[in-house]
Amino acid sequence: MTDAVRLESLYKTYDGGVTALDGVTAGFAAGTFTAVMGPSGSGKSTLLQCAAGLDRPTAGRVFLDGTELTATGDTAMTKFRRLRAGFIFQDYNLLPSLTVEQNVVLPLRLAGRRADRAGSRAVLEQLGLGDRMRDLPERLSGGQRQRVAVARALVTAPAVVFADEPTGALDLRSAGEVLTLLREVVHTHGRTVVMVTHDPVAAAYADSVLFLADGRLAGEMRAPTADAVAERLAHLGDRAMGAVA
Template sequence: MSRADTIHEPGAEALRLVSVTKRYGTGGSAVAALNGVSLTLAPATFTAIMGPSGSGKSTLLHCASGLDQPGEGQVFIGGVPLRYGSETEVTRFRRGRIGFIFQQFNLMPALTVRQNVALPSRLAGVRVDKRRCADVLTRVGLDHRRDHRPGELSGGEQQRVAVARALVSNPTLIFADEPTGALDTRAARDILALLEESVRVFGQTVVMVTHDPVAASYADSVLFLADGRIVGRLADPTAAVVAERMTQLGDEVAGRRAGRDS
Protein backbone atom coordinates (compact mmCIF):
# COMPACT_ATOMS: atom_id res chain seq x y z
CA MET A 1 0.00 0.00 0.00
CA SER A 2 1.40 3.39 -0.97
CA ARG A 3 1.34 6.40 1.35
CA ALA A 4 -1.49 7.82 -0.76
CA ASP A 5 -3.76 4.80 -0.16
CA THR A 6 -6.06 6.31 2.46
CA ILE A 7 -9.44 4.83 3.35
CA HIS A 8 -12.28 7.33 2.95
CA GLU A 9 -15.83 7.42 1.67
CA PRO A 10 -16.20 6.78 -2.07
CA GLY A 11 -16.49 10.05 -3.93
CA ALA A 12 -15.33 12.11 -0.96
CA GLU A 13 -13.22 15.13 -1.75
CA ALA A 14 -11.34 17.54 0.46
CA LEU A 15 -10.59 20.16 -2.20
CA ARG A 16 -11.72 20.71 -5.78
CA LEU A 17 -10.79 23.50 -8.17
CA VAL A 18 -12.72 23.86 -11.42
CA SER A 19 -11.16 25.98 -14.19
CA VAL A 20 -9.71 28.49 -11.73
CA THR A 21 -8.13 31.51 -13.39
CA LYS A 22 -6.50 34.51 -11.74
CA ARG A 23 -5.15 37.49 -13.69
CA TYR A 24 -3.24 40.50 -12.46
CA GLY A 25 -3.26 43.78 -14.36
CA THR A 26 -5.62 44.89 -17.09
CA GLY A 27 -5.75 44.98 -20.87
CA GLY A 28 -2.67 43.97 -22.83
CA SER A 29 -0.49 44.03 -19.72
CA ALA A 30 -2.63 41.47 -17.83
CA VAL A 31 -0.76 38.38 -16.60
CA ALA A 32 -2.49 35.06 -15.88
CA ALA A 33 -1.00 33.79 -12.61
CA LEU A 34 -3.41 30.84 -12.87
CA ASN A 35 -4.84 29.69 -16.18
CA GLY A 36 -7.78 27.30 -15.99
CA VAL A 37 -6.49 25.12 -13.14
CA SER A 38 -8.64 22.10 -12.22
CA LEU A 39 -7.77 19.53 -9.57
CA THR A 40 -9.36 17.27 -6.97
CA LEU A 41 -7.69 16.13 -3.73
CA ALA A 42 -9.00 13.32 -1.55
CA PRO A 43 -9.32 13.60 2.24
CA ALA A 44 -6.36 12.66 4.45
CA THR A 45 -3.74 13.22 1.76
CA PHE A 46 -0.55 15.29 1.69
CA THR A 47 0.10 17.16 -1.58
CA ALA A 48 3.13 19.30 -2.41
CA ILE A 49 2.89 22.08 -5.02
CA MET A 50 6.11 22.89 -6.89
CA GLY A 51 7.18 24.93 -9.89
CA PRO A 52 9.61 27.59 -11.09
CA SER A 53 9.43 31.14 -9.79
CA GLY A 54 6.32 32.86 -11.14
CA SER A 55 4.52 29.60 -11.91
CA GLY A 56 1.48 30.48 -9.76
CA LYS A 57 2.14 28.32 -6.68
CA SER A 58 1.26 30.86 -4.00
CA THR A 59 -1.63 32.24 -6.06
CA LEU A 60 -3.06 28.72 -6.27
CA LEU A 61 -2.76 28.33 -2.50
CA HIS A 62 -4.36 31.71 -1.82
CA CYS A 63 -7.28 31.11 -4.18
CA ALA A 64 -7.86 27.56 -2.89
CA SER A 65 -7.86 28.72 0.74
CA GLY A 66 -10.12 31.74 0.33
CA LEU A 67 -7.38 34.30 0.97
CA ASP A 68 -7.85 35.56 -2.59
CA GLN A 69 -10.71 35.39 -5.07
CA PRO A 70 -10.29 33.81 -8.52
CA GLY A 71 -11.30 35.88 -11.51
CA GLU A 72 -12.96 32.81 -13.00
CA GLY A 73 -13.76 29.28 -11.89
CA GLN A 74 -14.94 27.75 -8.63
CA VAL A 75 -13.38 26.33 -5.46
CA PHE A 76 -15.08 23.60 -3.41
CA ILE A 77 -14.06 22.74 0.16
CA GLY A 78 -15.42 19.35 1.23
CA GLY A 79 -17.89 19.54 -1.63
CA VAL A 80 -19.20 22.96 -0.53
CA PRO A 81 -18.59 25.92 -2.87
CA LEU A 82 -16.42 28.67 -1.45
CA ARG A 83 -18.53 31.81 -1.81
CA TYR A 84 -17.00 35.26 -1.74
CA GLY A 85 -19.04 37.86 0.08
CA SER A 86 -17.84 40.15 2.81
CA GLU A 87 -14.62 39.44 4.68
CA THR A 88 -16.72 38.35 7.64
CA GLU A 89 -18.62 35.82 5.52
CA VAL A 90 -15.44 34.36 4.04
CA THR A 91 -13.84 34.16 7.51
CA ARG A 92 -16.92 32.38 8.85
CA PHE A 93 -16.77 29.88 5.98
CA ARG A 94 -13.05 29.21 6.52
CA ARG A 95 -13.36 28.74 10.29
CA GLY A 96 -13.22 25.05 11.17
CA ARG A 97 -12.55 24.14 7.55
CA ILE A 98 -9.22 25.79 6.72
CA GLY A 99 -5.93 26.43 8.51
CA PHE A 100 -3.08 28.40 6.91
CA ILE A 101 0.63 28.31 7.75
CA PHE A 102 2.80 31.15 6.45
CA GLN A 103 6.55 31.03 5.77
CA GLN A 104 7.26 34.09 7.92
CA PHE A 105 5.14 32.87 10.88
CA ASN A 106 2.95 36.04 11.08
CA LEU A 107 2.93 35.99 14.88
CA MET A 108 2.03 38.99 17.03
CA PRO A 109 5.25 39.96 18.88
CA ALA A 110 3.46 41.46 21.89
CA LEU A 111 1.39 38.32 22.55
CA THR A 112 2.46 35.13 24.30
CA VAL A 113 2.52 31.78 22.53
CA ARG A 114 -0.82 30.85 24.06
CA GLN A 115 -2.36 34.19 23.07
CA ASN A 116 -1.08 33.88 19.49
CA VAL A 117 -2.65 30.43 19.17
CA ALA A 118 -5.97 31.71 20.53
CA LEU A 119 -5.95 34.89 18.43
CA PRO A 120 -8.02 33.60 15.45
CA SER A 121 -10.82 32.59 17.82
CA ARG A 122 -10.76 35.98 19.52
CA LEU A 123 -10.81 37.84 16.19
CA ALA A 124 -13.75 35.72 15.07
CA GLY A 125 -15.66 36.48 18.26
CA VAL A 126 -15.63 32.82 19.26
CA ARG A 127 -15.09 31.63 22.81
CA VAL A 128 -11.50 30.45 23.24
CA ASP A 129 -11.27 26.74 24.05
CA LYS A 130 -8.42 26.80 26.55
CA ARG A 131 -8.23 23.03 26.76
CA ARG A 132 -7.99 22.73 22.96
CA CYS A 133 -5.22 25.37 22.90
CA ALA A 134 -3.31 23.47 25.59
CA ASP A 135 -3.73 20.16 23.76
CA VAL A 136 -2.47 21.62 20.48
CA LEU A 137 0.55 23.26 22.16
CA THR A 138 1.39 19.90 23.74
CA ARG A 139 1.08 18.23 20.33
CA VAL A 140 3.63 20.64 18.80
CA GLY A 141 5.93 20.33 21.81
CA LEU A 142 5.52 23.88 23.12
CA ASP A 143 3.35 23.59 26.21
CA HIS A 144 6.36 24.55 28.35
CA ARG A 145 6.80 27.73 26.26
CA ARG A 146 3.16 28.83 26.32
CA ASP A 147 3.85 32.05 28.27
CA HIS A 148 6.86 33.12 26.18
CA ARG A 149 6.68 35.72 23.42
CA PRO A 150 7.83 35.09 19.82
CA GLY A 151 11.05 37.06 20.31
CA GLU A 152 12.10 34.56 22.97
CA LEU A 153 11.73 31.59 20.63
CA SER A 154 13.88 30.09 17.89
CA GLY A 155 12.68 30.19 14.29
CA GLY A 156 11.63 26.55 14.48
CA GLU A 157 9.66 27.18 17.67
CA GLN A 158 7.94 30.19 16.12
CA GLN A 159 6.87 28.09 13.15
CA ARG A 160 5.52 25.44 15.53
CA VAL A 161 3.41 28.18 17.14
CA ALA A 162 2.15 29.05 13.65
CA VAL A 163 1.31 25.37 13.08
CA ALA A 164 -0.54 25.23 16.41
CA ARG A 165 -2.50 28.34 15.46
CA ALA A 166 -3.53 26.69 12.18
CA LEU A 167 -4.54 23.47 13.97
CA VAL A 168 -6.45 24.89 16.92
CA SER A 169 -9.80 25.02 15.09
CA ASN A 170 -9.30 21.39 13.94
CA PRO A 171 -9.59 22.27 10.23
CA THR A 172 -10.17 19.63 7.59
CA LEU A 173 -7.75 21.39 5.22
CA ILE A 174 -4.33 22.82 6.07
CA PHE A 175 -2.55 25.05 3.56
CA ALA A 176 1.15 25.73 4.08
CA ASP A 177 3.09 28.29 2.01
CA GLU A 178 6.82 27.43 2.15
CA PRO A 179 6.50 26.45 5.84
CA THR A 180 10.14 25.31 6.08
CA GLY A 181 11.70 28.00 3.87
CA ALA A 182 13.05 30.05 6.80
CA LEU A 183 14.16 27.10 8.94
CA ASP A 184 17.29 25.04 9.41
CA THR A 185 17.26 21.35 8.50
CA ARG A 186 16.35 20.00 11.93
CA ALA A 187 13.54 22.51 12.50
CA ALA A 188 12.24 21.84 8.99
CA ARG A 189 12.05 18.10 9.72
CA ASP A 190 10.06 18.82 12.87
CA ILE A 191 7.50 20.90 10.95
CA LEU A 192 7.18 18.31 8.18
CA ALA A 193 6.70 15.56 10.79
CA LEU A 194 3.86 17.59 12.33
CA LEU A 195 2.21 17.96 8.93
CA GLU A 196 2.60 14.23 8.29
CA GLU A 197 1.01 13.52 11.66
CA SER A 198 -1.92 15.76 10.76
CA VAL A 199 -2.58 13.54 7.75
CA ARG A 200 -1.72 10.06 9.04
CA VAL A 201 -3.07 10.34 12.59
CA PHE A 202 -5.74 13.04 12.48
CA GLY A 203 -7.05 12.54 8.93
CA GLN A 204 -6.55 16.14 7.83
CA THR A 205 -5.62 17.15 4.29
CA VAL A 206 -2.40 19.12 3.76
CA VAL A 207 -1.53 21.19 0.69
CA MET A 208 2.00 22.61 0.81
CA VAL A 209 3.86 24.92 -1.53
CA THR A 210 7.59 24.28 -1.38
CA HIS A 211 10.76 24.76 -3.43
CA ASP A 212 12.59 22.02 -1.50
CA PRO A 213 12.66 18.49 -3.00
CA VAL A 214 13.35 17.01 0.44
CA ALA A 215 10.24 18.69 1.88
CA ALA A 216 8.23 17.51 -1.12
CA SER A 217 9.34 13.91 -0.47
CA TYR A 218 7.23 13.91 2.71
CA ALA A 219 4.08 14.27 0.59
CA ASP A 220 1.96 11.56 -1.02
CA SER A 221 2.19 13.32 -4.36
CA VAL A 222 3.63 16.42 -6.03
CA LEU A 223 1.79 18.66 -8.47
CA PHE A 224 4.03 20.67 -10.80
CA LEU A 225 2.98 24.10 -12.05
CA ALA A 226 4.40 26.15 -14.91
CA ASP A 227 3.02 29.38 -16.35
CA GLY A 228 -0.15 29.08 -14.28
CA ARG A 229 -1.02 25.53 -15.37
CA ILE A 230 -0.61 22.07 -13.86
CA VAL A 231 1.92 20.32 -16.07
CA GLY A 232 2.62 17.12 -14.18
CA ARG A 233 2.01 14.93 -11.14
CA LEU A 234 4.37 12.60 -9.28
CA ALA A 235 3.10 9.96 -6.85
CA ASP A 236 5.18 8.65 -3.91
CA PRO A 237 7.96 11.19 -4.58
CA THR A 238 11.61 10.90 -3.63
CA ALA A 239 13.84 13.94 -3.24
CA ALA A 240 16.09 12.84 -6.11
CA VAL A 241 13.27 12.33 -8.60
CA VAL A 242 11.61 15.61 -7.60
CA ALA A 243 14.90 17.50 -8.03
CA GLU A 244 15.40 15.98 -11.48
CA ARG A 245 11.86 16.88 -12.56
CA MET A 246 12.26 20.44 -11.29
CA THR A 247 15.49 20.84 -13.26
CA GLN A 248 13.76 19.62 -16.42
CA LEU A 249 10.79 21.89 -15.80
CA GLY A 250 13.01 24.91 -15.21
CA ASP A 251 14.83 24.26 -18.49
CA GLU A 252 11.53 23.90 -20.37
CA VAL A 253 10.11 27.13 -18.95
CA ALA A 254 13.34 29.03 -19.64
CA GLY A 255 13.30 27.76 -23.23
CA ARG A 256 9.68 28.87 -23.78
CA ARG A 257 10.35 32.31 -22.30
CA ALA A 258 13.47 32.73 -24.41
CA GLY A 259 11.44 31.81 -27.50
CA ARG A 260 8.79 34.41 -26.68
CA ASP A 261 11.41 37.10 -26.10
CA SER A 262 13.35 36.40 -29.30
Protein backbone atom coordinates in the same frame (compact mmCIF):
# COMPACT_ATOMS: atom_id res chain seq x y z
CA MET B 1 -12.19 9.36 -1.38
CA THR B 2 -13.78 12.82 -1.34
CA ASP B 3 -11.94 16.03 -2.14
CA ALA B 4 -11.33 18.45 0.72
CA VAL B 5 -10.42 21.06 -1.90
CA ARG B 6 -11.65 21.10 -5.49
CA LEU B 7 -10.59 23.59 -8.17
CA GLU B 8 -12.54 23.75 -11.42
CA SER B 9 -11.26 25.62 -14.49
CA LEU B 10 -9.46 28.20 -12.39
CA TYR B 11 -8.17 31.36 -14.06
CA LYS B 12 -6.41 34.28 -12.43
CA THR B 13 -5.37 37.34 -14.44
CA TYR B 14 -3.82 40.41 -12.89
CA ASP B 15 -3.81 43.99 -14.12
CA GLY B 16 -1.51 44.31 -17.09
CA GLY B 17 -2.66 41.02 -18.58
CA VAL B 18 -0.44 38.70 -16.55
CA THR B 19 -2.07 35.26 -16.31
CA ALA B 20 -1.07 33.46 -13.13
CA LEU B 21 -3.53 30.55 -13.47
CA ASP B 22 -4.68 29.27 -16.84
CA GLY B 23 -7.59 26.84 -16.54
CA VAL B 24 -6.41 24.74 -13.58
CA THR B 25 -8.63 21.85 -12.52
CA ALA B 26 -7.41 19.78 -9.57
CA GLY B 27 -8.62 17.97 -6.48
CA PHE B 28 -6.96 17.48 -3.11
CA ALA B 29 -8.37 14.40 -1.42
CA ALA B 30 -9.37 14.52 2.23
CA GLY B 31 -6.73 13.11 4.56
CA THR B 32 -3.80 13.61 2.19
CA PHE B 33 -0.63 15.72 2.14
CA THR B 34 0.05 17.40 -1.21
CA ALA B 35 3.01 19.58 -2.16
CA VAL B 36 2.54 22.14 -4.95
CA MET B 37 5.71 22.93 -6.89
CA GLY B 38 6.90 24.67 -10.02
CA PRO B 39 9.42 27.17 -11.36
CA SER B 40 9.32 30.78 -10.21
CA GLY B 41 6.22 32.45 -11.65
CA SER B 42 4.44 29.15 -12.29
CA GLY B 43 1.37 30.21 -10.28
CA LYS B 44 1.79 27.97 -7.24
CA SER B 45 1.31 30.69 -4.61
CA THR B 46 -1.65 32.12 -6.52
CA LEU B 47 -3.20 28.64 -6.61
CA LEU B 48 -2.81 28.33 -2.84
CA GLN B 49 -4.32 31.77 -2.19
CA CYS B 50 -7.33 31.08 -4.42
CA ALA B 51 -7.84 27.58 -3.00
CA ALA B 52 -7.77 28.96 0.54
CA GLY B 53 -10.15 31.84 -0.14
CA LEU B 54 -7.43 34.46 0.45
CA ASP B 55 -7.86 35.69 -3.13
CA ARG B 56 -10.61 35.34 -5.71
CA PRO B 57 -9.98 33.77 -9.11
CA THR B 58 -10.87 35.73 -12.23
CA ALA B 59 -12.95 32.75 -13.36
CA GLY B 60 -13.65 29.21 -12.22
CA ARG B 61 -14.93 27.58 -9.04
CA VAL B 62 -13.33 26.71 -5.70
CA PHE B 63 -14.85 24.19 -3.30
CA LEU B 64 -13.51 23.91 0.26
CA ASP B 65 -14.92 21.19 2.49
CA GLY B 66 -17.94 20.89 0.17
CA THR B 67 -18.77 24.61 0.14
CA GLU B 68 -18.27 26.69 -3.01
CA LEU B 69 -16.19 29.65 -1.88
CA THR B 70 -16.55 31.40 -5.21
CA ALA B 71 -20.33 31.54 -4.75
CA THR B 72 -20.17 33.35 -1.40
CA GLY B 73 -19.74 37.01 -0.56
CA ASP B 74 -16.55 38.34 0.97
CA THR B 75 -17.89 38.45 4.54
CA ALA B 76 -19.31 34.93 4.41
CA MET B 77 -16.13 33.63 2.80
CA THR B 78 -13.99 35.18 5.54
CA LYS B 79 -16.12 33.60 8.28
CA PHE B 80 -16.06 30.20 6.59
CA ARG B 81 -12.31 30.39 6.02
CA ARG B 82 -11.65 31.17 9.69
CA LEU B 83 -13.51 28.05 10.76
CA ARG B 84 -12.57 25.52 8.08
CA ALA B 85 -9.05 26.48 6.99
CA GLY B 86 -5.76 26.77 8.84
CA PHE B 87 -2.74 28.70 7.60
CA ILE B 88 1.02 28.40 8.06
CA PHE B 89 3.36 30.93 6.47
CA GLN B 90 7.12 31.17 6.02
CA ASP B 91 7.48 34.16 8.37
CA TYR B 92 5.28 32.62 11.12
CA ASN B 93 2.94 35.69 11.34
CA LEU B 94 2.91 35.58 15.14
CA LEU B 95 1.91 38.73 17.01
CA PRO B 96 4.97 39.75 19.07
CA SER B 97 2.95 41.27 21.91
CA LEU B 98 0.94 38.07 22.52
CA THR B 99 2.12 35.00 24.38
CA VAL B 100 2.41 31.62 22.68
CA GLU B 101 -0.98 30.56 24.07
CA GLN B 102 -2.64 33.84 23.06
CA ASN B 103 -1.29 33.51 19.52
CA VAL B 104 -2.64 29.98 19.27
CA VAL B 105 -6.19 30.84 20.36
CA LEU B 106 -6.34 34.00 18.22
CA PRO B 107 -8.19 32.30 15.30
CA LEU B 108 -10.94 31.25 17.72
CA ARG B 109 -11.33 34.80 18.99
CA LEU B 110 -11.41 36.20 15.45
CA ALA B 111 -14.13 33.68 14.57
CA GLY B 112 -16.18 34.79 17.58
CA ARG B 113 -15.72 31.50 19.39
CA ARG B 114 -14.77 30.87 22.98
CA ALA B 115 -11.04 30.39 23.43
CA ASP B 116 -10.59 26.68 24.14
CA ARG B 117 -7.62 26.95 26.47
CA ALA B 118 -7.66 23.27 27.37
CA GLY B 119 -7.63 22.34 23.69
CA SER B 120 -4.90 24.81 22.82
CA ARG B 121 -2.75 23.61 25.72
CA ALA B 122 -3.22 20.01 24.60
CA VAL B 123 -2.06 20.91 21.07
CA LEU B 124 0.95 22.78 22.43
CA GLU B 125 1.83 19.83 24.67
CA GLN B 126 1.72 17.52 21.63
CA LEU B 127 4.08 19.86 19.78
CA GLY B 128 6.56 19.99 22.66
CA LEU B 129 5.70 23.55 23.69
CA GLY B 130 3.76 22.90 26.87
CA ASP B 131 6.36 24.73 28.95
CA ARG B 132 6.49 27.78 26.63
CA MET B 133 2.83 28.84 26.67
CA ARG B 134 3.46 32.10 28.53
CA ASP B 135 6.54 33.07 26.55
CA LEU B 136 6.53 35.79 23.92
CA PRO B 137 7.59 34.75 20.38
CA GLU B 138 10.91 36.62 20.71
CA ARG B 139 12.03 34.04 23.27
CA LEU B 140 11.56 31.13 20.84
CA SER B 141 13.78 29.71 18.13
CA GLY B 142 12.62 29.74 14.52
CA GLY B 143 11.58 26.10 14.68
CA GLN B 144 9.61 26.70 17.89
CA ARG B 145 7.86 29.71 16.36
CA GLN B 146 6.81 27.63 13.39
CA ARG B 147 5.49 24.93 15.72
CA VAL B 148 3.37 27.64 17.38
CA ALA B 149 2.10 28.50 13.90
CA VAL B 150 1.23 24.83 13.35
CA ALA B 151 -0.67 24.79 16.66
CA ARG B 152 -2.54 27.95 15.69
CA ALA B 153 -3.47 26.39 12.34
CA LEU B 154 -4.90 23.33 14.10
CA VAL B 155 -6.81 24.96 16.96
CA THR B 156 -10.06 25.43 14.99
CA ALA B 157 -9.97 21.77 13.82
CA PRO B 158 -9.90 22.89 10.17
CA ALA B 159 -10.76 20.71 7.22
CA VAL B 160 -7.63 21.87 5.38
CA VAL B 161 -4.29 23.34 6.44
CA PHE B 162 -2.64 25.53 3.79
CA ALA B 163 1.12 25.99 4.17
CA ASP B 164 3.07 28.49 2.07
CA GLU B 165 6.83 27.74 2.17
CA PRO B 166 6.54 26.73 5.85
CA THR B 167 10.19 25.69 6.14
CA GLY B 168 11.75 28.44 4.03
CA ALA B 169 13.21 30.29 7.02
CA LEU B 170 14.28 27.21 9.03
CA ASP B 171 17.48 25.23 9.36
CA LEU B 172 17.47 21.62 8.20
CA ARG B 173 16.75 20.11 11.61
CA SER B 174 13.89 22.48 12.41
CA ALA B 175 12.49 22.05 8.89
CA GLY B 176 12.47 18.28 9.32
CA GLU B 177 10.64 18.59 12.64
CA VAL B 178 7.94 20.85 11.17
CA LEU B 179 7.45 18.64 8.10
CA THR B 180 7.18 15.57 10.31
CA LEU B 181 4.50 17.38 12.32
CA LEU B 182 2.58 18.20 9.14
CA ARG B 183 2.74 14.58 8.06
CA GLU B 184 1.42 13.51 11.47
CA VAL B 185 -1.40 16.05 11.16
CA VAL B 186 -2.48 14.14 8.06
CA HIS B 187 -1.79 10.52 8.89
CA THR B 188 -2.60 10.59 12.61
CA HIS B 189 -5.32 13.23 12.82
CA GLY B 190 -6.88 12.89 9.36
CA ARG B 191 -6.42 16.51 8.28
CA THR B 192 -5.67 17.61 4.74
CA VAL B 193 -2.50 19.61 4.06
CA VAL B 194 -1.74 21.56 0.88
CA MET B 195 1.81 22.95 0.91
CA VAL B 196 3.59 25.22 -1.55
CA THR B 197 7.34 24.66 -1.49
CA HIS B 198 10.40 25.08 -3.70
CA ASP B 199 12.37 22.45 -1.76
CA PRO B 200 12.44 18.87 -3.15
CA VAL B 201 13.41 17.53 0.30
CA ALA B 202 10.32 19.16 1.82
CA ALA B 203 8.15 17.81 -0.99
CA ALA B 204 9.36 14.27 -0.27
CA TYR B 205 7.43 14.38 3.03
CA ALA B 206 4.16 14.69 1.09
CA ASP B 207 2.00 11.88 -0.29
CA SER B 208 2.07 13.46 -3.74
CA VAL B 209 3.38 16.48 -5.62
CA LEU B 210 1.36 18.60 -8.04
CA PHE B 211 3.51 20.44 -10.58
CA LEU B 212 2.65 23.74 -12.23
CA ALA B 213 4.30 25.54 -15.14
CA ASP B 214 3.14 28.78 -16.75
CA GLY B 215 -0.08 28.68 -14.73
CA ARG B 216 -1.07 25.23 -15.98
CA LEU B 217 -0.89 21.75 -14.51
CA ALA B 218 2.33 20.02 -15.54
CA GLY B 219 1.96 16.61 -13.95
CA GLU B 220 1.68 14.81 -10.64
CA MET B 221 4.02 12.51 -8.73
CA ARG B 222 2.91 10.06 -6.07
CA ALA B 223 5.21 8.76 -3.31
CA PRO B 224 7.80 11.40 -4.24
CA THR B 225 11.50 11.24 -3.49
CA ALA B 226 13.71 14.32 -3.28
CA ASP B 227 15.83 13.21 -6.27
CA ALA B 228 12.83 12.50 -8.48
CA VAL B 229 11.22 15.82 -7.59
CA ALA B 230 14.44 17.74 -8.25
CA GLU B 231 14.77 16.09 -11.65
CA ARG B 232 11.19 16.97 -12.61
CA LEU B 233 11.65 20.57 -11.45
CA ALA B 234 14.85 20.90 -13.48
CA HIS B 235 12.96 19.71 -16.55
CA LEU B 236 10.15 22.21 -15.95
CA GLY B 237 12.69 24.98 -15.41
CA ASP B 238 14.46 24.13 -18.67
CA ARG B 239 11.13 24.16 -20.47
CA ALA B 240 10.25 27.56 -19.05
CA MET B 241 13.63 28.99 -20.05
CA GLY B 242 13.16 27.56 -23.52
CA ALA B 243 9.80 29.30 -23.83
CA VAL B 244 11.39 32.62 -22.80
CA ALA B 245 14.22 32.15 -25.31
